[in-house]
Amino acid sequence: MPHSLQIGGFTPLTTIDFPGELAAVVFCQGCPWRCRYCHNSHLIPVCGVKSLAWEEILQFLERRRGLLDAVVFSGGEPTLQKGLQQSLQQVRALGFKTGLHTAGPWPERLAALLPYLDWVGMDLKATVRDYPRITGVPRSGERAWQSAQRLLDAGMACEFRVTVHPMLLNEQQLDDLKQQALLAGIENLQVQPCITNGCLNSH
Ligand code: SF4
Numbered sequence: 001m002p003h004s005l006q007i008g009g010f011t012p013l014t015t016i017d018f019p020g021e022l023a024a025v026v027f028c029q030g031c032p033w034r035c036r037y038c039h040n041s042h043l044i045p046v047c048g049v050k051s052l053a054w055e056e057i058l059q060f061l062e063r064r065r066g067l068l069d070a071v072v073f074s075g076g077e078p079t080l081q082k083g084l085q086q087s088l089q090q091v092r093a094l095g096f097k098t099g100l101h102t103a104g105p106w107p108e109r110l111a112a113l114l115p116y117l118d119w120v121g122m123d124l125k126a127t128v129r130d131y132p133r134i135t136g137v138p139r140s141g142e143r144a145w146q147s148a149q150r151l152l153d154a155g156m157a158c159e160f161r162v163t164v165h166p167m168l169l170n171e172q173q174l175d176d177l178k179q180q181a182l183l184a185g186i187e188n189l190q191v192q193p194c195i196t197n198g199c200l201n202s203h
Contacts, residue, residue: 005083006030008048008076010057013068018099018119019159021069026057028084031077032105033135035125037165037194043076054087061094070118072099079109088116104147105140111150120151120158124189126169127176134168145184152185161190168194 009027011017017025030046031038042048061071071091078084079102088098097118104110104122114120124144125134131141151158162169162177169177174191181189 005054005081005087006046006048007052007054007057008043008050010052012060012064014072017072017074017101017121018070018097021097021099022067023070023072023099024057024061024064024068025072025074026078026087028073028075028078028081030080031075031103032080033077033103033137033140035135036168037134037163040076046080054083058090058094061091061096065095068096070097070099072101072121074101077103077105079104079106079113085113085116088113092116102147103135104144107143107146107150110147111154114150114154114156118157120156122148122151122158122160124148124160124162124177124181124186126162126173127180130169130173130177134165145180148184148186159190160186160188161192163192163194165194 006029007026008029011025014023014025017023027043029043029048031044038044073084078100091098098116099119100117101121102110125131128141128145131144132138148160164174178189
């Protein structure tokens with residue numbers, strides 16, 4: 001029996017979520033982590049308040065063939081969802097490229113999805129040691145860095161980015177992260193400031 005996606009939001013057109021492509025973004029419901037700077041905290045529970053049907057989004061995409069380049073699965077954490085692989089296949093069958101935004105909590109799941117993806121944007125939040133302070137979850141750092149390694153080993157087209165919350169990542173910790181990223185072979189770490197207004201825990 002196919003698994004359907006739990007969807008908490010949908011953006012029909014964006015130019016910033018898949019580099020160089022016109023994309024729609026599907027916001028998947030649910031995340032195993034609790035980052036204090038999370039801006040999509042309504043997407044953290046596995047069951048959301050607002051729910052959209054995947055079939056409706058597929059119908060929308062049918063009508064956008066030739067007008068959109070790609071569909072990005074964001075969240076929440078899309079790799080939480082058992083139906084993601086099938087959804088990626090459906091999107092590709094319609095002629096769109098596929099993108100994923102992930103924090104990398106499940107390296108094996110991510111690796112299994114790579115054949116169905118054209119691009120991945122991955123959050124690297126800190127060094128392995130500093131992760132639990134940000135995500136609230138023990139061993140989250142090991143998992144995220146293993147996921148990053150999977151992307152690198154596969155030669156995947158991807159972008160790594162870090163969100164800097166001033167209370168969660170100081171200058172030294174950011175330098176340590178950049179150093180660990182370089183040692184892992186990541187040369188394009190994008191640093192983005194955190195807008196603390198409206199996040200899960202603003203201090
Ligand atoms: S991993 Fe992303 S979606 Fe999950 S809590 Fe952290 S910032 Fe929010």
